[in-house]
Amino acid sequence: MEKEIVKLISEAGSIAIYPHISADGDAIGSSFALGLALRNAGKQVVVYIEEDIPTVYRFLPGLELAGFYDASCDVADINIALDTGDVGRLGSRAEVFFNAPCTINIDHHITNTKYAHFNFVNAMSASTGEIIYTLLRELKLEINSDIATCLYTAIATDTGGFQYQNTTAETHKITAELLSTGINVGEISQRIYDNTTYEKLRLTAKAIELLELHDNSKLAVVALSLDNILSIGAKEEDCDGIVNIGRSIESVEVSALIKEKSNNEIRVNLRSKTFVDVSEVAATFDGGGHKRAAGCTIIGTLEEAKNKIIEAIREKL
Amino acid sequence: MEKEIVKLISEAGSIAIYPHISADGDAIGSSFALGLALRNAGKQVVVYIEEDIPTVYRFLPGLELAGFYDASCDVADINIALDTGDVGRLGSRAEVFFNAPCTINIDHHITNTKYAHFNFVNAMSASTGEIIYTLLRELKLEINSDIATCLYTAIATDTGGFQYQNTTAETHKITAELLSTGINVGEISQRIYDNTTYEKLRLTAKAIELLELHDNSKLAVVALSLDNILSIGAKEEDCDGIVNIGRSIESVEVSALIKEKSNNEIRVNLRSKTFVDVSEVAATFDGGGHKRAAGCTIIGTLEEAKNKIIEAIREKL
Numbered sequence: 001m002e003k004e005i006v007k008l009i010s011e012a013g014s015i016a017i018y019p020h021i022s023a024d025g026d027a028i029g030s031s032f033a034l035g036l037a038l039r040n041a042g043k044q045v046v047v048y049i050e051e052d053i054p055t056v057y058r059f060l061p062g063l064e065l066a067g068f069y070d071a072s073c074d075v076a077d078i079n080i081a082l083d084t085g086d087v088g089r090l091g092s093r094a095e096v097f098f099n100a101p102c103t104i105n106i107d108h109h110i111t112n113t114k115y116a117h118f119n120f121v122n123a124m125s126a127s128t129g130e131i132i133y134t135l136l137r138e139l140k141l142e143i144n145s146d147i148a149t150c151l152y153t154a155i156a157t158d159t160g161g162f163q164y165q166n167t168t169a170e171t172h173k174i175t176a177e178l179l180s181t182g183i184n185v186g187e188i189s190q191r192i193y194d195n196t197t198y199e200k201l202r203l204t205a206k207a208i209e210l211l212e213l214h215d216n217s218k219l220a221v222v223a224l225s226l227d228n229i230l231s232i233g234a235k236e237e238d239c240d241g242i243v244n245i246g247r248s249i250e251s252v253e254v255s256a257l258i259k260e261k262s263n264n265e266i267r268v269n270l271r272s273k274t275f276v277d278v279s280e281v282a283a284t285f286d287g288g289g290h291k292r293a294a295g296c297t298i299i300g301t302l303e304e305a306k307n308k309i310i311e312a313i314r315e316k317l
Numbered sequence: 318m319e320k321e322i323v324k325l326i327s328e329a330g331s332i333a334i335y336p337h338i339s340a341d342g343d344a345i346g347s348s349f350a351l352g353l354a355l356r357n358a359g360k361q362v363v364v365y366i367e368e369d370i371p372t373v374y375r376f377l378p379g380l381e382l383a384g385f386y387d388a389s390c391d392v393a394d395i396n397i398a399l400d401t402g403d404v405g406r407l408g409s410r411a412e413v414f415f416n417a418p419c420t421i422n423i424d425h426h427i428t429n430t431k432y433a434h435f436n437f438v439n440a441m442s443a444s445t446g447e448i449i450y451t452l453l454r455e456l457k458l459e460i461n462s463d464i465a466t467c468l469y470t471a472i473a474t475d476t477g478g479f480q481y482q483n484t485t486a487e488t489h490k491i492t493a494e495l496l497s498t499g500i501n502v503g504e505i506s507q508r509i510y511d512n513t514t515y516e517k518l519r520l521t522a523k524a525i526e527l528l529e530l531h532d533n534s535k536l537a538v539v540a541l542s543l544d545n546i547l548s549i550g551a552k553e554e555d556c557d558g559i560v561n562i563g564r565s566i567e568s569v570e571v572s573a574l575i576k577e578k579s580n581n582e583i584r585v586n587l588r589s590k591t592f593v594d595v596s597e598v599a600a601t602f603d604g605g606g607h608k609r610a611a612g613c614t615i616i617g618t619l620e621e622a623k624n625k626i627i628e629a630i631r632e633k634l
Contacts, residue, residue, distance in 0.1 A: 197529065
């Protein structure tokens, strides 16, 4: 961690934290962990969110720090973007983010565009949560069980439950420290993983039914229309994790979930296992992410988007 | 680890290792890890198995140590049972296990019956793999990346990918050490988790279709007939993990998979989340296991077994 960033944060009176849009476990967990530690250190802290915190993460300590920015909000001494690879991922908060006299960008995405006054990007880190752990140690702030719960959630979700290639010895060392604070792993895991609804299970069964295997079963594609999702009582957020169904097949190198968000707006999630850099595929459609997990949005029909994506992936296989 | 056991192993010339019947990742990973380390130390080592090593674990280093006992096999100086709670779990190898002049039982099941000359049972350990790690350290044997791959597989599978309540800071500390040997976590995870076949996915969809929720959705039951399994081209071993489908539902406390093995022989797998001790439920039917994961076999029809199990679980809810 750059000494300058540690000094700036340590001297600030008020700090606003910005997780990325469609915030995931790492973005939210890291934001709440940093927010709680800084509040415990006597600072004024707020976490400005783009959307409501997803139900699955509402158990996290620090939820009370989250709020929506409006014109009545004070400008903080420092605005810190977390887990946010580029300005686009700040969504509607991009303008207000740059209003602060000092902006900091802390992230682990290799594609990070270093858009702030001060940038700390460690692409070797499996999660932003691990970077925040190190930052809190350097700030000499106590990591209590509430903060550890947030960081554990950040790390566990961004490593796919410690399964992804990005998981390092350091990931497990930090996690051991977090467990030493007495957090309840069984309970947190249940909150994160065992929160399925019957409707989501039916969506899983539907996705299996719709799953197509292409190119010698190296490419798995699931295309879900809005009607597929809504007709069985599922919600759009129930699509989280559906992309891993295709990935779980032994022969598959790339798995794509192609999901109709609204008429003409199609969201694509991509996962790969060994050699295809899906962030390159996503970049073709102005998206981004990591080598093994990326996403993009395509304007068109579900069928058009599916064909474009299959074509783009096929070139890499 | 008892000093006596360390001394006995260290002085033995030949050692035979016995994982339990229907060996899982912990039994096989621990057996191969111990076997490889002892072979590297110059000892004669064999791992006597009851059934072929399941396909999913055939990538593990040490596979060549595994074999079936027959009358031409030498009696080893020491027979070591690993991850084996009682003599019944030695299956047809029980008699030959007790033929050795010295028998050792190393396990983490709280229900272990201490059936050997020397017994080391640590129920605080999430996996037998963690106990073997400690044993190898005490034996001052090198843990190379092959051995680390086996131990990682043992630990990861018995903690449900570090998710279960049994996971401790020690689990992660040991895992950090294993990762330091340079093992490829992404590749191992793919071998362990992303090895699904299209047929297994279809079995998952079938299980979701058959899933019943009872008692205010606190109990999930899936009863699979042999015909359910075979008619979609799936194999019996594809049922591994199906019990977790019910467990993944937020409201569910107990999940039961009731599976027809052959006419009149029904295998039951039980999982619980918070308060039901499923090893007690399993014990009612002469089965065993842990508080949160247990199993038993019932003689009867699928329907009879289902009703008996629902009745027995209902009393605990």
